[in-house]
Amino acid sequence: MNNLAGPGGIPAGFSSPVHDAQATFRVLLEAMSRPGKRLSVPVQPEVFHGFPDAALSVLLSLADFDTPIWLSDDHRKAVLREFLTFHCGCPVVEQPSEAVFGLVHADINPEMLGKFNPGLPEYPDRSATIVVVAESLETGNGSMIQGPGVRDQAVIRVAGTLPGFWKYVAANSAMFPQGVDFIFVGDGEMVCLPRSVMVREVLCT
C-alpha cells in the first residue's frame, strides 16, 4: 500500500496509465454498446477508503483538461478534488450545466439531473456524461430497457436510486437525440445507459 502516498498525500492513479486506461475504456465501450450488460471494472486505483474507486477508473481514462467536471455534495471533498485535479487536470465547476462529466451518488435528487447539459439539436454530442456511484448494481430501483445494443430487452438496477431518478431517465430518453448518458458503477462493476435506449417500464422495489 506504499503507492497510497503520492505527492502531497494524493493517492496514486493507474499504475500503468496507458494500458490501464485502454483496458478500462474497452470495458466502457462494451458497456455503452450493450446497455444493461454488467461488466467488471478491470483496473481500480488504490485510493483512500470512501473514495469511489471504480468511478475514478472511469474518470482517469476519460477526463482531462478539456472536460470540466461537476461533483455532487457527497463527493465535494478537498482530497477528491485534489485527486482529479492532479491526475486528470480537469476543472471542477460549480454548475452542472457547465460540466462534461458529472460524478454523483445514486441517491441524488433527480431534479439535479435535469440541470446537466443535454447538447443541442444540431450537436447532441455536446452533452454531459454522468457517472453514478452506487453500492450495488444488482438490487434497487431500476428499469426495463429496449433499444440499440439491447437484444430483446434488459434490466438495469441501481441500489439507492429514487423512483424519480428513473422517471428522469425515461424523460431523458424521450428527448433523443439530445440527452445525457449514464455510467453506473458499484461493487466493482459498471453498467451504461445511453440516451438511445427506451425505458419500457420503471421497476420499483
Next chain:
Amino acid sequence: MSGTDKTTRHSGDGYNFAYLDEQTKRMVRRAILKAVAIPGYQVPFAGREMPMPFGWGTGGIQLTAALLGRDDVLKVIDQGADDTTNAVSIRKFFQRTAGVRTTERTAEATIIQTRHRIPETPLREDQILVYQVPLPEPLRWLEPRETESRKMHAQEEYGVMHVKLYEDIARHGRIVTSFDYPVRVAGRYVMSPSPIPKFDNPKMDDCPALQIFGAGRERRVYAIPPYTEVRSLDFEDHPFAIQRWVESCGLCGSRNSYLDEIILDDRGKRMFVCSDSDYCRSRRETEDSGPTAVVPENGRETREVKA
C-alpha cells in the same frame, strides 16, 4: 501463409503505444462513446495528422489506435483483401507502433479495420469492425452547406434523399446506386455506410459486433451499436435489393459472396473471384471445392464477353 503473423517489432522507443498520445486517445475515446450513444450521428472529433495522407484510412487508424490493447488481434482489409497496399501498410503500422498480433483470419481477429467491405464470415459479439470513411455526410451531394445538412439531420428532414433515389428510378427504371447506399440507423439518423457495396448493407442490420466509422479528412466518427436496426432506404414498389451474379467464384466456387471481375487476357476473357480473400481461402482449405476448383470449369467461372 501462416494465419497469424509473428510480432516482429514492439513499440517503446520513440512512440507511445499505438502511435497516438494519451490526450488524443482520450479525446477520440470520448467521441466514440458519444457516437455509440447516438447511433448514426456523426460526432466531430479533433482528428490528428497521421503519418500517411488523407484517403489512406487516417480516420479508421485513429479509431483503431484508440481501441487497441496489447491482447488484441488486428485484421486489416482493403476491398476485402488482406494483401493489398492499404491493408498491408496499416497492418505494418500497428505491428511497429503497438506490437499487437495481426491475422488474416476473420474468425481470429478482435478488431477488424476495413476499407469498403464487410467480411463474408459473420461477425461475433467480441469483435469490433472499424470502417475507413472518405465522405461521412450522406447529404453532402444534395446539400453542400454543413450548417444546412446539420439542420436537416436535427429536424429529421430526409425527403431529399428519397428524391435522389427516385431520380434513379425515373432515369433508369431502378435504383442504380450500388455502393455507399444510404441507410437509416435505429429509425432516426440517415447514415453513409462508407463506400461498401450495397451487397454488404444487410450485414449491418442486427449485427452482433459493434461497428464504428472514422473519417480522417472530415474529422467525424459515428457508430452502429450491436443488434441495431439498419435499414437501407427504398420504396414500397422498388424495394432494396443487393447485387447478384450469374457466375460463381472461379477459385472456391462460392455463389454467395461478393465477386470481383478479373480480366485474364486481351481477348475479353474474364474470371470472377471472391473479393473477401480470407473467406475464399478458408473455403478452398476446408470444403470439397479444394484445389481442383482453382482451375475454372469451362463456361461456368470464365466467360467470353462480346465486345
